Each structure stands twice: as C-alpha cells, then as structure tokens.
Amino acid sequence: MSVVQCDLLVIGSGAGGLSAAVTAAHLGLKVIVAEKDAQFGGTTAWSGGWMWLPRNPLAVEAGIVEPIDEPLSYLRHELGDRFDEARARAFLEAAPRMVEFFRSNTALRFIDGNAIPDFHGRTPHASLGGRSLCAAPFDGRRLGARIADLKPPLPETTLWGMGIASGAELRHFFNALRKPASLWYVTQRVLAHAKDLLLHRRGMRLLNGNALIASLAASALEAGVDIRTRCPARRLLRDGERVSGAVLATPEGAVEVQASCGVVLACGGFPHDDLRKRTLLPHAPTGKEHWSAASRGNTGDGLRLGETAGGQVATDALQAAALAPVSLVPRADGSFAHFPHLIERGKPGLIAVTRRGQRFTNEADSYHDFMQGLLAALPAGEPVQAWLVCDHAFMRHYGLGAAKPAPMPLSPMIANGYLKRGRTLADLAKVCGIDGDALQKTVQRYNAQALSGKDEDFSKGETPYNRMQGDAPFASERGWPNPCMGPLQRGPFYAVKVVAGSLGTFAGLKTNAHAQVLDAQDQPIAGLYAGGNDMNSMMAGHYPSGGITLGPAMVFGWLAAHHMAEQMPTPAAADAVSPD
Ligand SMILES: Cc1cc2nc3c(=O)[nH]c(=O)nc-3n(C[C@H](O)[C@H](O)[C@H](O)COP(=O)(O)OP(=O)(O)OC[C@H]3O[C@@H](n4cnc5c(N)ncnc54)[C@H](O)[C@@H]3O)c2cc1C
Numbered sequence: 001m002s003v004v005q006c007d008l009l010v011i012g013s014g015a016g017g018l019s020a021a022v023t024a025a026h027l028g029l030k031v032i033v034a035e036k037d038a039q040f041g042g043t044t045a046w047s048g049g050w051m052w053l054p055r056n057p058l059a060v061e062a063g064i065v066e067p068i069d070e071p072l073s074y075l076r077h078e079l080g081d082r083f084d085e086a087r088a089r090a091f092l093e094a095a096p097r098m099v100e101f102f103r104s105n106t107a108l109r110f111i112d113g114n115a116i117p118d119f120h121g122r123t124p125h126a127s128l129g130g131r132s133l134c135a136a137p138f139d140g141r142r143l144g145a146r147i148a149d150l151k152p153p154l155p156e157t158t159l160w161g162m163g164i165a166s167g168a169e170l171r172h173f174f175n176a177l178r179k180p181a182s183l184w185y186v187t188q189r190v191l192a193h194a195k196d197l198l199l200h201r202r203g204m205r206l207l208n209g210n211a212l213i214a215s216l217a218a219s220a221l222e223a224g225v226d227i228r229t230r231c232p233a234r235r236l237l238r239d240g241e242r243v244s245g246a247v248l249a250t251p252e253g254a255v256e257v258q259a260s261c262g263v264v265l266a267c268g269g270f271p272h273d274d275l276r277k278r279t280l281l282p283h284a285p286t287g288k289e290h291w292s293a294a295s296r297g298n299t300g301d302g303l304r305l306g307e308t309a310g311g312q313v314a315t316d317a318l319q320a321a322a323l324a325p326v327s328l329v330p331r332a333d334g335s336f337a338h339f340p341h342l343i344e345r346g347k348p349g350l351i352a353v354t355r356r357g358q359r360f361t362n363e364a365d366s367y368h369d370f371m372q373g374l375l376a377a378l379p380a381g382e383p384v385q386a387w388l389v390c391d392h393a394f395m396r397h398y399g400l401g402a403a404k405p406a407p408m409p410l411s412p413m414i415a416n417g418y419l420k421r422g423r424t425l426a427d428l429a430k431v432c433g434i435d436g437d438a439l440q441k442t443v444q445r446y447n448a449q450a451l452s453g454k455d456e457d458f459s460k461g462e463t464p465y466n467r468m469q470g471d472a473p474f475a476s477e478r479g480w481p482n483p484c485m486g487p488l489q490r491g492p493f494y495a496v497k498v499v500a501g502s503l504g505t506f507a508g509l510k511t512n513a514h515a516q517v518l519d520a521q522d523q524p525i526a527g528l529y530a531g532g533n534d535m536n537s538m539m540a541g542h543y544p545s546g547g548i549t550l551g552p553a554m555v556f557g558w559l560a561a562h563h564m565a566e567q568m569p570t571p572a573a574a575d576a577v578s579p580d
Contacts, residue, residue: 001247001254006032006226008564009245009259010266011233012302014042014295015209015550016532017266018216019098019557024261025223026105027565032257033225034248036232036297040217041151042268043294043504044532044550047209048166048342050113051554052547053095054131057103058112060096064130068092074118074125075544082318082540090513091538091555098558099133106219108212109136118545119366121463128464132547135212137165140204142218149229150217152202153210154293156329156337156402162193163207170343174398174471177406212550231255233301236263236309236528243309243527261564262527264557265302265517269505269533271321273300276313280320280507283375283384283500291326291501293340298504302534306509309528310519317507317541322549323371325352325386326501329402330416338501339402341388342367346469348478348486349394351446352386352498354378357429357438359446360386362458364466364484368543371500384500387420387432389439391488397474401496420495428493443488453481460484504549506537515560529560 007029010017018040021031033040054071071092076083102108113132120126140147153163164170169189175182196204206214220227230251237245237256245258270276271294274287284290292298303313325345328336344350346364354360354377361373374386390400399405403413413419422428425443429436449455455462461470461484470483480486509517509530516524530536532553539548 001256003256003258004032005258005260006030007259007261007568008032008264008561009034009257010264011246011305012042012266012268012532012534013040013217013227014044014266014268014532014553015212015216016534016553016557017264018213018220019554020264020266020529020531020561021225022106022216022219022223023101023558023561024564025220025225027561029261029561029565029568031225033220033227034231034233034246034257035227035229036301037151037295038230039149039151040227040229041210041213043298044209045151045213046154046157046295047212047503047550048546049135049208049210049212050132050547050550051134052132052545052551053099053555054092054127055096056099056133057096058110058133059114059130062112062114062130064114066127066130070125070127071131074123074127077123077125078120078544079540079542082316082542084538084540086513087538090559091552094555094559095551098555101558106215107138107142107222108215108219110134111136116546117464117468119369119465120544121465131545132551134208135215138206138211138214140200140202140206140214143214143221146217146221147200147202149227150210150214153208154337156339159404160193161197162189162203163210165207174405233305236305238309241526243525246305259527261568262529264529264531264560265306265509265534266531266557267302267534268295268298269508270300270303271298271502271505272296276300276303280315289384289500290321291328291338291499292321292504293324293326293338293501294504302530303509306517306528306530306534309517309525311509311517311525311528311530312520314507314510314536317537319368319372319541320507321502321505322368322543324367324501324503325370325374325498327401327418327496327498329418337402340367340501340503341401341498344398344400345370345388346466346484347394347398347471348450348475348480348482348484349488350388350390351442351488352388353434353439353442354386355434357435357442359442359457362455362460362466364460364469366465366543366546367503386498387434387495388498389428389488389493389495391490392492392494393490394486394488395494400494403496418496421492423491425491425493428495432495432497447487447489450480450482450485450487453485455482455485504533506533506539506541508534508536511535513559514563515556516563529564531557531560
C-alpha cells in the first residue's frame, strides 16, 4: 500500500469539509481532501447556498447590529431543553470572524440576506433580516480544468442546467411572460447560458450552493490543497489513542494517508443509510420510506468511521433529519430524482391535502414544519404522503415541483405520471386517489378564506417568513389581500404527490465547541473532528431559520482548522491567527 503524508486529511468535499480544508491551508497546514464521488461538492453543490450567520459583517455594514444575546436568546427559545449554550456561543462568536476570513483571504464572496427573516417570527428574538448570507455568483472559469470535477446542480432544479438565484432573479423567471423587463432579463440569461454550453459544455455562471462549492474549491486549490475525487475513506488509522489518518480506496489501489494534525469527517451524514434511517427516523420503519434530496453518496460513512474510533452518534434530536416534502421525478433511465419542494408552497393558489382531501398545515411554513405538520396529521402506520394541488393559472405561472411554468410544456410530466391533471376537482381527486367530496369542500372553504385574506385554519401568511415565501405583487394585482393565498378557480386542476424526505440529516457525531469528536465519556478523541452533517447538529432537530446546516458547517470547519493548527508543534502554529 502506498503511503502519503499530510497535516490534515479531510474526508468529504461539501461545505463542512472544504471550510476546514481552506482555513487549514491558510494556516500553513498541508491538506488532502478525499472525496468518494467522481466530482466534489456533495449536497452542498445542489443547495441554495444560504448560511445562517448572525451578526455577519454584511449585516453590520448595512446597519443591522445586534448583540450576541439576541440570536442566542432566539436559539434558547427555539431549542428549549436541547439548547447547548457552549456550542451555540462558540458558533455565534465565530460566525462573523469566519465570514471576514473568507471574504478577505479567499475566492468566496457573499451576498446579504438582510431582508430574510427567521422561520418563526412569533418566537421571541426572531429577526426580520440580517442573519443570513448566500454565496455570491462565481465564474466557473476560475477553476480551470478542475471545473470538470465540480458536481453540477441537481438537473431538475435548473433550466437546461442553468441555476436560478432566489429573490429578484427567480421573480424575473416567473414574470417572463407578463413583463417585458423580465422577458429581457430571462432572454439574456438563457443566451449567455447557451453560449457557455457551446464553449464549455456547462454553465459557467455558478450560483447558490454550486457557487459556494466552486469558490471554496478554487480557494482550496489556490492554497495548495490536494483534492482527490473517487477516493472513499474506508477506515481510520490510529496511533495509540490518537486518530492519525485513514486508508483510501483510490482508482490506483489502497492508499494510506497519514495526517499529523488529524482527520475531519465531513461525509454529509446518513441520508442514504437505510440502517441508520431505520433506527433514527420513526416514519421510516425499514429505512426506505424516506427519500432524501441529499447527495446519493452520503451513506453514513463518516458516522460509522467515527464510531470505530469511539465516537458517539446522538439519538436525542427532536428530528434526526432536516425534513422536507419531496416528489419523485421519473428519469429517462428508469430512476427517480428526489425533488425537494422549497419554493412554490407559499405562493398564492396552492393547497396541500392528505388523501382524505383535507388540509393539514400552513403550506407557507418551512419545509421542516410542513413535514412535522403532515407527520402529526397522519394516523400511525399510514404512508407519509400528501398532494400539492393548484389550478391551471397557478400551474402556468409558478409551476409545481419539477413541472415548470409556461412556456415549458406540461405534457412530458403528465405522460410520465409525475403531474396529475383533472378537468374538475372531482376528476383530479379520482386520478390521485383523494376523497373527492372532501377535496371540493376543502377548496370551497379555502377559496372563501383566500378572498377574505384570513386562513382561519392554519394562519397562512401571518409571519414575515410566510410573507416572504408568498407573492405580494401578484396577489395584490388580483385583489387577494394575503400574499400566500389565492383561490383555486378554473380547471384543469393539477396535483403532485409528495412523500417524506429531507435536505440532509441532523443526528451525527457528538462534538465539543472545537468540533472534536467526543467519546462515551464526553472526552475529545485526539486527532478526530467532525464537520457538516457528520457533526451532531447544534440545532438538535429544530429548524429555526434557513441556512442552519450550511452556516454551522462553515463555522465549525473554520474552528476545527484553527484548533488543529494550534496543536501543531511547528512554526506555522505559532503564527496561526487564534479564533479566541
Ligand atoms: C436542494 C437543496 C437545497 C438546500 N439548500 C440549503 C441552504 O440554502 N442552506 C442550508 O443550510 N442547507 C441547505 N441544504 C442542505 C445542505 O445542502 C446540506 O445540509 C449540506 O450541504 C451538508 O453539507 P456537508 O458538508 O455535511 O455534506 P455534503 O455537501 O453532502 O458533502 C459530503 C461529501 O462527502 C462525500 N463522502 C461520503 N462518504 C465518503 C467517504 N467514505 N469518503 C470520502 N468522501 C465521502 C460525499 O460524496 C459528499 O460529496 C439544501 C439541500 C438541498 C438538497
């Protein structure tokens, strides 16, 4: 077996791994990143790229200044008994410094989330904006030939492979057939993308999570990090009690990587590990009843590797996964894409019903809350599924899941069975197996409430987060008082079935505030760190705001690298910038 030496071995190339890798390289460490997949980026490359980072410099520069006690108190209220003050404080103290480090020293730039509210506006100390950031668009050409190793966005969330940014850009796409300025914008974007496809066989204006990974990878490569794809880690190496590296299965055979400072496990949790899902997700009794939208290579390797070294996987989260409604989109090769419904649920003119034809929750709440509502509404043992229902006008304006709005044709999605259509609500109910009488009554009641603007059943549209997810200009043009509510009026009507899924998992290896993996006695295991979703989420199964996986992934990666650099018995350690 060949042997390679480095200071830090990072296993997994999502945000959790690359944050640690880039930081460590800047602190003088020799870093190898081992990625199992043929391309780097993991779920992060498919994500929205939003990071919950309270007190970040972009907010401060815009005049949004809050003491640490504000977000800390929000978390305390949200997490209740599961609030871990040590890790929450470490995160909140480091978040602004992490952002400052990346924007000053690396290729990563941020755009602000100063108008993006926390999910739960009724919880004390919730914010109306300024606690999140997104990766700024990135020019893929900076990656040079390594662009071929960047995982592209999930095809079903793109238009011909072109990512679309949330906010203003997405609004232009929705309004392309109604507003000349939007049509102009969209035409320019599509033409530029077509040119990229001709010249580079892929889009080069990278957005969202794809931009986050591309800018982290470019920064890593420019700082000398060795990123190796097709190199799954198979087992950890030990030097006495200390974790000292790992064995990788590479295309050229097994390679032993010896890492003098340690190993960061960042394999993206267990979204595709049926055994662990069976144990930790009550709605998935065989493990298969959970269709995560996360990257398929995330099969729980990091958690298992950590356990071989004495690490402990937490089992006390409120929910072990970041739940989301997911629809199964047939692909030409017979497989199914797992499409997470993150955008259209809050728009005016959509309801979600169970097969009983009844609404069960506020459709404009977060994906996690939507799923908690569904789980609570269904009798034990019933398959976890619901239907998103809309009328023709909604369908052509916003689309429904992977079925795109006009002018994209609906017929392929109807022909492959993804999108259900009925001339009347009764027809639609029959096609879907929904109680037809109940559905008609539900829609009648909902339509009356939409016209009055008050959701008497689930308070839709009453929080700042709901309203952001809605469409106030569109609703008010039609005289609908609530930005999240519009009547379902004229057929044909459409539905897409959603099942239980997630954006990733929360339960992971227990760590301390330096991201060191803890043993059964809560003592750090020397040389072993966990990042991203391999680290037990500091949110403990709660979901207080968007970006609560990528924000901590970036911050704890940065903290882990600093902790390692401080342990290094070389001049690099003495020069390292302390995070304290
Ligand atoms: C559509 C979508 C949108 C989302 N939007 C957001 C958002 O805006 N904000 C947010 O906070 N979260 C978002 N999420 C969730 C977020 O993307 C994930 O929680 C996050 O990317 C996890 O990061 P990670 O570094 O832990 O794992 P990943 O990014 O998944 O990276 C893990 C990597 O480890 C590799 N790996 C696995 N096993 C091994 C092994 N044995 N050896 C080597 N490599 C291995 C995997 O192949 C993978 O590349 C979204 C998710 C989806 C699906």
